[in-house]
Amino acid sequence: MGWRTVVVTKHAKISYKLEHVIVQTDNDIVQVPIADVQILMIATTQAVITTHLMMELSRNDIKVIFTDNKEMPVGEFTSYYSNLSRNRNISKQIIWDSDRKSLLWQNIIKMKITNEAKMLEKFQRTKYDGSPGHQDLLDLLDEVKPGDSTNREAVAARMYFQRLYDTKFNRRKDEFVANGHLNFGYSVLLSLITQEICCAGYLTELGIHHDSMENFYNLSSDLIEPFRVFVDEIAFNKYENPSFDLADKLELVNLLNQTVTTNSGDALLSGVIKTFVRKCLKYLSNETDVLPEIEIKI
Amino acid sequence: MRLLIFFDVPTLTAEDRRNYRKLHQTLVKEGFLMIQESVYVRVLMNKQSANFLEERIQKVAPVRGTVQSMIVTEKQYSEIKFLAGKNIEDVRNSDERMVVI
Numbered sequence: 001m002g003w004r005t006v007v008v009t010k011h012a013k014i015s016y017k018l019e020h021v022i023v024q025t026d027n028d029i030v031q032v033p034i035a036d037v038q039i040l041m042i043a044t045t046q047a048v049i050t051t052h053l054m055m056e057l058s059r060n061d062i063k064v065i066f067t068d069n070k071e072m073p074v075g076e077f078t079s080y081y082s083n084l085s086r087n088r089n090i091s092k093q094i095i096w097d098s099d100r101k102s103l104l105w106q107n108i109i110k111m112k113i114t115n116e117a118k119m120l121e122k123f124q125r126t127k128y129d130g131s132p133g134h135q136d137l138l139d140l141l142d143e144v145k146p147g148d149s150t151n152r153e154a155v156a157a158r159m160y161f162q163r164l165y166d167t168k169f170n171r172r173k174d175e176f177v178a179n180g181h182l183n184f185g186y187s188v189l190l191s192l193i194t195q196e197i198c199c200a201g202y203l204t205e206l207g208i209h210h211d212s213m214e215n216f217y218n219l220s221s222d223l224i225e226p227f228r229v230f231v232d233e234i235a236f237n238k239y240e241n242p243s244f245d246l247a248d249k250l251e252l253v254n255l256l257n258q259t260v261t262t263n264s265g266d267a268l269l270s271g272v273i274k275t276f277v278r279k280c281l282k283y284l285s286n287e288t289d290v291l292p293e294i295e296i297k298i
Numbered sequence: 299m300r301l302l303i304f305f306d307v308p309t310l311t312a313e314d315r316r317n318y319r320k321l322h323q324t325l326v327k328e329g330f331l332m333i334q335e336s337v338y339v340r341v342l343m344n345k346q347s348a349n350f351l352e353e354r355i356q357k358v359a360p361v362r363g364t365v366q367s368m369i370v371t372e373k374q375y376s377e378i379k380f381l382a383g384k385n386i387e388d389v390r391n392s393d394e395r396m397v398v399i
Contacts, residue, residue, distance in 0.1 A: 003343050004389075006397045019327045023399050030399050032389050033329025036341075250398055257395040 002038035002062060005253055009246060011046040016053035034060055038270070039191065041065045041073075041253060043246075063195040065188070071249060072180075073187035078194065083201025092285045093202050100284055101208040102147035107291050109148045109156075111226035113137055116160040118298040119229045123236065125163045133163035148209070153225075164232060165239055177242030178235040185231030185252040186224065192256060192270055193220040196277040208284070223277055229298065230255055230269060261297040272296070299342045300375040301351055306336060307363030317360035324358045331390040341393050345369065 006021065008014060013024045021037060023030045040062055042049065057064055058079030068074045083089070117137040125133040137156050144152045161169055169176055194217055197204050207218030215221060234252060256270040267275075272294060279292035303325065308314045328351060330338035342348045348369045359365040372393055389397050 004395055004397055006399065008399045010399070012399065018323075019329065025399060028399075030389055030397070032397060035329060250396070254396045 002034075002036050002060070004032060004036045005039045005041065005256065006032055006037055007041045007043050007250060007253055008047050009043050011044070013048050013050075014040075014042070014053060015050040016056050021053065021057075034062070037062050039063045039065065039195070039253075039256075041067070041188075043067045043071050043249065045069050061195065061199050063191050065191050071246070072184060073191070076191050076194065078198050078204070083199065086201035089201045089285065090203055093206055096206075096208070096284045097286070099146075100286075103291060104280060104283060105148055105209045105222065106144055106146045107293060108222065108225050109144050109153045110141055111294065112153065112228070113141055113144070113156045115226055115229040115296060115298060116156060118296075119232060119236075120160065120163055122298055123164070127163060128167065133159075164236055177244050178239055180244045181235035181238065181248065181252065182231055184249055185234060185255060186228060188253055188255065189224050189227055189231065189273070190217060190220050192273055193223050193277055196274045197223075197281070200278060200281050202281055223280055226276070226294070226296075227269070227273055230258070230260075233298075263295040299344060299348050299372065300370050301340045301342060301348045302368045302370065303330065303338045303340075303355060303365065304336060304368075305359075305363065305365040307360050307365065314360070314362065317362075321355075321358050321360060321365070324355065328354065329390060331386065331388055333386055333391070339375075339391070341372075341390065 006023075008023055010025055013022075015022045015024070016034075017031075019034050020031045021034055021040065023032075034056060037057075037060070040057065042065065045068070054064070054077070058077065061079060064077040065073050066075050066077075117134040120134040120137065121132070127133050127136070136159055140152045140156050143150060161171060165176075165178060169178070171179060171182070173179065194204050197219055202219070204217045204219045205215075207215075207222045210218040210221040212218060231252065234255060238248065256268070256273075258269045259266055260269050260272055262272055276292055276294055279288075279290075282288045283290065283292055305321065307318050307321065309318055325332075325338050328340060330340045333339050340351065342351065352367050352369065355365070355367065385391065
């Protein structure tokens with residue numbers, strides 16, 4: 001399993017030779033052993049990539065992310081290879097027990113709200129009347145029902161974004177530069193989760209809560225929820241001086257290599273996310289009765 | 299973690315040269331970087347993968363000749379002093395998790 005994130009940002013030819021990814025730029029050749037690569041992000045429209053390399057990347061379960069001319073991720077490459085129990089897993093996934101799905105979703109939303117509250121507490125964000133902002137979110141925790149039938153997620157999200165950034169902040173408006181950071185960062189997280197789901201031999205289309213007909217990544221969109229706060233943190237740190245250039249994007253990509261403290265010790269964020277995804281899939285497929293729960297220090 | 303391979307193998311007969319080529323090609327395919335002639339190095343994430351890789355190189359080590367291996371931590375490796383010459387700038391010679399090209 002790879003551990004390097006390779007980001008190509010300039011005019012280059014990307015090819016394969018003797019188990020290596022070869023990136024040939026105008027004045028340099030970089031060779032990276034394919035076994036080391038976890039994610040290949042092509043953050044330019046000025047690169048060419050060979051089909052032989054694409055084949056080897058898919059054989060090695062390496063995530064490839066493509067970006068548009070504004071360097072925003074537009075899509076990714078998901079392989080057929082990966083896992084020999086894929087067919088068996090997919091038949092299980094289609095009939096995942098609805099109670100398990102509801103309980104897991106409840107748990108995920110609780111983790112998400114807890115992390116959002118921790119973020120507000122860390123940055124000492126307050127309500128409009130000046131009182132600490134995180135307590136209201138913590139109060140919502142007990143009201144989260146199986147399947148989040150009362151939709152506390154949306155209530156928490158509204159409170160959270162307005163308190164973290166500003167009351168004027170709107171997730172849907174492009175004029176807030178932070179939205180660029182958030183969209184970019186979430187895409188990177190989503191790719192890692194999608195990669196792990198594919199590696200484990202499951203479909204990303206069939207989610208436990210998200211069920212949009214237009215979304216290929218319903219399951220990834222479910223499992224990303226507790227981890228969004230790490231992107232929010234980076235966006236928040238730049239909120240005062242908005243910029244969104246290549247350095248900002250690279251910082252968001254490098255987020256996966258950040259060390260975080262969990263209840264089972266220190267680990268890289270990418271590792272924590274992968275463990276979480278595996279645990280969720282095991283729970284949904286009846287391989288364990290333990291609900292996956294990760295406490296993260298923020 | 300670093301796995302270092304040092305070797306000195308004969309190239310007298312055609313068979314010797316075939317064995318040498320096999321060793322060299324395996325080292326290249328496994329992602330080793332030549333830091334000096336007959337000295338190769340590979341960055342690895344943990345001791346376990348270093349041990350596995352060492353076993354794979356064992357399989358292609360020629361019977362005649364000497365091939366030595368050494369596993370050291372990143373910290374120990376970084377304490378190499380250059381009495382002459384300098385470090386090779388190559389992705390394969392760093393343990394950076396993010397490579398920006």
